[in-house]
Amino acid sequence: MDWYSDPNATKPGDKWSQQDLKQLKKKLITANHILHHHGVVDAYGHISVRHPQDASIYIMCGYMAPGVVSRPEDLIEYRVEDSFPVDPEAKKGYSERFIHGEMFRMxxxxxxxxxxxxxxVLPYATSEVPLMPVFHMAGFLGKKVPVFDIATLYQPGEAQDLLVRNACLGTELASKFTSPGVVLPDSADKIVKTDHTVVLMRRHGYTTHGPDIETAVYRAIYTKANASVQTNSLLIQQAWSQGSSLGGLTPVLQPLTEEMCDGCDRMNTGTQDKPWRLWVAEVENLPLYVNMG
Ligand SMILES: [Zn+2]
Incomplete structure (x- = not known):
């Protein structure tokens, strides 16, 4: 259980003790290790969490590989409004922290x-093949996974490294999580919830989120799993249609229906504490991962 899904847990806005914040930072370090252990991140990629006592601040690790994050001192607090560190003397952070800041702001x-x-996941960010929920652990993907293409936003002469390295690019990415036509908020207001859980980033990767660390980690891991299953499904269908003596098989991928997505998403949300406990046990028993939080 966590501070959002446990009805008895302290909620953001309540008075939190330093111990609560300490526990959340420890969980964030563990989440870094889990994402690395499951191949969601390597030396690149990152996870952040909103500060439980102050919604205008978020926390993520400094400029280091997620697998070796180990101490609370490795973490940096940033202002949601502009993704600058709360402590102006903070060490170097990720250039792509604007991905996170603009999601929290919006x-x-x-x-x-x-x-x-x-x-x-990258084949679905480098081709026109849509990523679709193809098995019951990925209902959260819903009927559409939008694609963010940074190439459409570059100005002539601008460096084009595909990184979301400023608030403008972060805003454009964050806006893909809502339906076209929704009026985006100014700095004072927020949209209550997103319409999408995952957005692919053309030639780059993907971003996902959650109301808590467990949900976001679950979605990140099962987005990767779903992409692998979908790719293999497409390949095996193509191979069968070309090589089967039975013939007559038209390659058609059958994703979850909208009703299946809703049902599976509810089921996944209700049971995700089980994989979380497994994932924590895995990283706690591997010597690479050290958590002094
Ligand atoms: Zn990136």
């Missing part, structure tokens, strides 16, 4: 953000 329901370059 959406009230977002308390954790994960950004990944996982290679299983």
């Amino acid at each position: 959406y009230e329901s977002v308390n954790c953000v994960v950004h990944s370059h996982a290679q299983d």
